[in-house]
Amino acid sequence: MNDEFYIGYLPSAPPGLARRAKRVVLTLIFLGASSVVWLAASQAARPAGTFEFGTVRTFEGVLIERPIPMLRVSPPEGLEGEASPLVLVGFGKGGLPEFARGHHGAQVRFRGTLVIQGANAMIELNDPESFEVITPAAAGDPTGEILSLNVTVTGELVDTKCYFGVMRPATGKVHRACAVRCLSGGVPPGLLVRDDIGGSAVFLLAGTDGAPLDYDVEWAALAVTARGALELHGELPVLRVRSLELAH
Amino acid sequence: MSGPYRAVHWNRQKKVYDRWVVGGLLIAIGTFIAVTGALRPEFTAETLIIRSTSIAAVVLLHIVLAIGPLARLDRRFMPFLYNRRHLGVTIFLLGLTHASMATFQFHAFGDVNPLVSIFTAYSRDYAALGDLARISNFPFEPFGVLALSILFVMAATSHDFWLRNLGASFWKLIHIFVYVAYGSVLIHVAYGVLQSERGLAGPVLLGAGFVTLFTLHFAAERKEARIDAVIAPLVEEGYAKVCAVSLLRDGEGRPLRAGKERVAVFLSGARVYALSNACRHQGGPIGEGKILDGCITCPWHGWQYEPENGKSPPPFEEVIGTYPVRVVDGDVYVLPRFNELGSSCPGAGVEGGTR
């Protein structure tokens, strides 16, 4: 029988009780830390991406608004072909900002922040003052290289800004509300397709004939099936969606 | 009923307690950040904050919920009970950090007020409740808000000032809501991160936590039911609780009150005895005496009595009364009616039972 009695308002606990309490606490800390290690290690790996938060660079190129807001830049000196365009979004959970609209086909210059994930690159236009039109609109609707007129793809509906690197992880239920906000704010939607061996690709989703894609932003983070024509803009795959529905 | 507000006085034990809490949390949060940083370097700092604070909060919530039944099952856990409210306040602060970061990250800078967005981002899926195929789409955010709100009310009213002013039973009622908070946390986790992270760790640990808490509460409940079954008839017979066995020192007495009677309670070896507190010589306080050579010895002039029957050892012939005594769950119960004078009364074993 233990004859020590604990009185909390006294300055010290009896030595036997204190020793035992210490053992209990150390056991709890050990159990807690082990659980934490297991939980941390069981988190799935995500694609790496970079958001150069706080860094602004100057960009120049042809602004494309349709089918997806993009900036076409000239390839670096001595390189043939077309460099991949950079997708354009606004600050926070927003798409192409108001100040950059209405210049489809114009040569423009502005400052912004890069979001990069592998071949996918995006610019956040966060400096309205820096935006200037160098040569007014010239081009018609640009079309990419058409790969197929009729594809059906099923995957997770993501917002491309978070997915390209602003948030990691940027998929699934925990991120769903954020994806809804981003899509609702005009960030281009993407269809994330995963294969069985850990690979993944994102198709940018656009409407047909330059019309904006008509869809339910609350489908964010859910599995959807898209049908349409697939074209390549540089290395960016864009799906001109004829139909989009929840996958079952 | 009302009482004045007094600032909490932090004594050394409170400080020791808090140091362990803070130390344990730093270890848990630091471990999570270190392991995730090493294995998943692509995760952002915001993700690390959101996840590490919530994991620490959930672990601590399990500990808080375990302390109550553990202390009821084994008094040696009392030291953890005494400052338990510190843990409650800490859980709230961790939850608040988690919620603030998540709200900022997932809902700020959008086209809807962030605090509204928490509830409405995918509001059509509230209807998923009635649709088994889509029920996993039900929003998880409101359950986090509910749990945090309960923790807030509990943290805000944890000071004794509120205990006095709200009344003990109302205060207890508020604190029963911690179980609602626990349930909400389980749903928040199951409908949130467990759908994004499909590893085994989350469900296995949460399940183990639930089973442990359930078992502890069940065991404590059963123990109390058994004790009640013993105490209730005792009380009906007129037994009065006089003190905890742990307050007695071996070989010494304590003058205590059983109902209206003054009784002298002695601990000798592993047995407890209750006798009249009045010495036959000049009415000295027997309870303030000690046991010498196996006899209860009056502190005034040293008259002696045997604990089992109240008789002075031969050749003396004085006798004092003895009382029926029981020990149940570490507490001493005395019936304030004398046994037959000089009859043998074995006392009660300290391990309790119903002798």
Ligand code: FES
């Ligand atoms: S009163 Fe007890 S010994 Fe004198």
